[in-house]
Amino acid sequence: MKKEIINFEDFLKIDMRVGTILEVSINKKARKPAYILKIDFGSEIGIKQSSAQITNYSEAELINKKIVAVCNFEKKNIAGIESEVLILGSIDKINVVHLISASDDAKNGDHIA
Numbered sequence: 001m002k003k004e005i006i007n008f009e010d011f012l013k014i015d016m017r018v019g020t021i022l023e024v025s026i027n028k029k030a031r032k033p034a035y036i037l038k039i040d041f042g043s044e045i046g047i048k049q050s051s052a053q054i055t056n057y058s059e060a061e062l063i064n065k066k067i068v069a070v071c072n073f074e075k076k077n078i079a080g081i082e083s084e085v086l087i088l089g090s091i092d093k094i095n096v097v098h099l100i101s102a103s104d105d106a107k108n109g110d111h112i113a
Helices: 008-012
Strands: 016-026 035-040 047-052 066-070 076-078 081-083 089-091 097-099
Antiparallel strands (some): 016 035, 016 066
């Protein structure tokens, strides 16, 4: 599917940040397997919640993982969970998500440029 061309000003509207996953639990109300995640984005943004279909990762693999997320989307109710951020990843040909992670020296809340 061809995507719409955006300009640089549109890109600047997207607030992508580094965060560390603190807590992971199963979203039991989701139709497709999903986790509820608590993610620390540093003092400016704080801890945010997200529901994500990333169950190809174990809960243990996700704890303390540094990820990248969009932090300025509208909140969305996903299977009874208020999802506040969108975690970013690539999706392969069989729809498996591979999380985009940040380097170990990146700090929670750091902007993605």
